[in-house]
Amino acid sequence: MRNLFNKGLLYKEFKSIKLLGILMILSIFIFKTFQVFNLVYDSDVLSELTGSNYFNKNHYYMLNFYYILEFDGFSFDDHGNNMVVFFIAMIILTILLSFSQMYFDKKSRGISISFMIPVDKGTIMLNKIMVSIFTIFIVFFINTLIIIFTVLLNREILSNVIIIDILKWSLRNIMAYSLIYLVFMFIQALSINIIESVIVGFFAINIPYIVILIIKWLHDNFFISTSFQSTLETYFYFLWPLNYIVNDKSYLESFNGLINSQVYQTDVEPFWLHKILLMGFFIVIVLLLTLYFYHKNSFENHKKIVFKENILLQLAMLFVSGFGFIVLFLRFDNGKLDKFYMNPILLTAVLFATVMYILSSKYIAKNISKKLKRIDK
Amino acid sequence: MIKVSELKKTIGKKIILDNINLNVKHGSICGIVGRNGAGKTSFLKCLMGLWNFDYGKIHMKNIDVKTNSQFKKFTVFIPDEINIPNNYKVKDAEIFYKHAFENFDTDYFYKLLNLYEISINENIGNLSKGIKLKLSIALNISRKPDLLILDEPLSNLDPVSRKELINILISCASDKKMTILISTHNILDVQKFCDSFVILDEGKVLYSGSYEYLKNKIIMARCVLKSDIPDKLSELKGIIEYKIMGKSVTIVLENNDGNLDAIKKLSGDFELINLDLEEIIVYMLGGKTLEKLI
Numbered sequence: 015m016r017n018l019f020n021k022g023l024l025y026k027e028f029k030s031i032k033l034l035g036i037l038m039i040l041s042i043f044i045f046k047t048f049q050v051f052n053l054v055y056d057s058d059v060l061s062e063l064t065g066s067n068y069f070n071k072n073h074y075y076m077l078n079f080y081y082i083l084e085f086d087g088f089s090f091d092d093h094g095n096n097m098v099v100f101f102i103a104m105i106i107l108t109i110l111l112s113f114s115q116m117y118f119d120k121k122s123r124g125i126s127i128s129f130m131i132p133v134d135k136g137t138i139m140l141n142k143i144m145v146s147i148f149t150i151f152i153v154f155f156i157n158t159l160i161i162i163f164t165v166l167l168n169r170e171i172l173s174n175v176i177i178i179d180i181l182k183w184s185l186r187n188i189m190a191y192s193l194i195y196l197v198f199m200f201i202q203a204l205s206i207n208i209i210e211s212v213i214v215g216f217f218a219i220n221i222p223y224i225v226i227l228i229i230k231w232l233h234d235n236f237f238i239s240t241s242f243q244s245t246l247e248t249y250f251y252f253l254w255p256l257n258y259i260v261n262d263k264s265y266l267e268s269f270n271g272l273i274n275s276q277v278y279q280t281d282v283e284p285f286w287l288h289k290i291l292l293m294g295f296f297i298v299i300v301l302l303l304t305l306y307f308y309h310k311n312s313f314e315n316h317k318k319i320v321f322k323e324n325i326l327l328q329l330a331m332l333f334v335s336g337f338g339f340i341v342l343f344l345r346f347d348n349g350k351l352d353k354f355y356m357n358p359i360l361l362t363a364v365l366f367a368t369v370m371y372i373l374s375s376k377y378i379a380k381n382i383s384k385k386l387k388r389i390d391k
Numbered sequence: 392m393i394k395v396s397e398l399k400k401t402i403g404k405k406i407i408l409d410n411i412n413l414n415v416k417h418g419s420i421c422g423i424v425g426r427n428g429a430g431k432t433s434f435l436k437c438l439m440g441l442w443n444f445d446y447g448k449i450h451m452k453n454i455d456v457k458t459n460s461q462f463k464k465f466t467v468f469i470p471d472e473i474n475i476p477n478n479y480k481v482k483d484a485e486i487f488y489k490h491a492f493e494n495f496d497t498d499y500f501y502k503l504l505n506l507y508e509i510s511i512n513e514n515i516g517n518l519s520k521g522i523k524l525k526l527s528i529a530l531n532i533s534r535k536p537d538l539l540i541l542d543e544p545l546s547n548l549d550p551v552s553r554k555e556l557i558n559i560l561i562s563c564a565s566d567k568k569m570t571i572l573i574s575t576h577n578i579l580d581v582q583k584f585c586d587s588f589v590i591l592d593e594g595k596v597l598y599s600g601s602y603e604y605l606k607n608k609i610i611m612a613r614c615v616l617k618s619d620i621p622d623k624l625s626e627l628k629g630i631i632e633y634k635i636m637g638k639s640v641t642i643v644l645e646n647n648d649g650n651l652d653a654i655k656k657l658s659g660d661f662e663l664i665n666l667d668l669e670e671i672i673v674y675m676l677g678g679k680t681l682e683k684l685i
Contacts, residue, residue: 024490130468132464133460134460
């Protein structure tokens, strides 16, 4: 353990994300306090919810993203909560966490002070990751404390089940945000510039959802049975970090105002520990890949340039970002996918994604030539 | 202290470092000289394990830098761009060093701060380049390293600060028995305080050794012009350059066996002129005829 962590590195990383950590804690404090207090002390909501089974099963939805179920566009609801703004803010802050930690190490020819310490690159990365995940943990720990505290104030809804569910919900969120953070770290360890990291990273976190779409398409058009499709979909939903954040309701669906869609409901409901194990496994895989690529490739501009010359990587990135745009522009018809491959909007979206990618590649190519010039100097 | 053998580094298809061999003895000051793009910084980055290399071995105190990062415990690298974040105060940098490095001597660091007149509460972003360099040196020397590697530290300093830094480096080598490796464009400084030096050009070592040795290898001779000298000179091997000025001819040549004798036969008598290191290097890099010397 002593070799894995270096006090100096931890100090540096805490310093680099100090402001963001404070922002995260503040945002969760402000949003959550308003939301939970409003909910607990709103007698109409309470009487409606406590009298139904719905509340018992879904109280943690209610405590966190209940209002998103009624969400229609970017307007504030009756209770003054705008959770979409909240979770978008949290996602952005999480992404910024990874950028802020990589920025100084990658911004110039200058060599980061981290590399002067007698530890290997993997350890440097591990220290970065640990500091951020610890920050995310603290944020949701505070969030959990706020919820538990407010629930304790109202004996009507207080029960052991609620407390356990709140803890489960917090753990799911910690894992989801940690995964988003790790995916962006991973993309940054590979990519040359921030713009590319944002484009590819954002869509990389939607890969499980893309796989779900492919499974649906195969089911609708080819040989996959309904039960097999349902099982696969369920498991991929548990690998999709945004799914955890919005409590199984697609934020993309909210974007389109398609509240009545049933596409996310599946017959199979794995045990909650099972979900967390699955998510944990996914996190470990991404973590190991991140450490590997950081150790192997990063901080060698020329290596990245050679890497970028690899046409397969370009195509893979095009695939990821292209499907990402498909996800964004996806349309449903009565809760079912309307043969998305035939949809002209989707075709336009793919075209748009391709153009965007070519443009960003040009930008990247410019950067490469700049870096080559620097190396020549 | 440092042993580099057959080091090769490529970027894409471009060869950045080609078959570098180097030995630096403990307690000595070694300069690395070369033009822009010669591969000085790349070489230092490879030495520090910051860049991977394709072929060869680098050992510091018998530790392989490619596989073991523990050599950084006794090695300090001061890059051309100071790497302490601008949002740090001097105090923050001290805390970082204290936690990151086992041997960091706080008392000694404060002594150096007093010597350089740097306040502990100063914001690093507000410091000038020269002061930042001094701070970086204070922080790194306080680690009590055995090996100090500096990448072009003299290029951004005024003459007074440059002299101060040179004095510090000399005292580090003589009093604290540190080994120092310094890359620079300023050849005359190297001539003044380096025990040995390496000339890099296009990723290759053009020369490695002492100034004294090199001084005897490249010489300038002035002799009386006779009508057939220019024709016969061009037949001689190892002639780097010759200039005819009035009735005399100045010849720069490699001091190979028989060269001077041949000139003596041509002109009867000649006068040897001492070249300084800068002139020697300019002739070497311009002529590139000295690969045989390595």
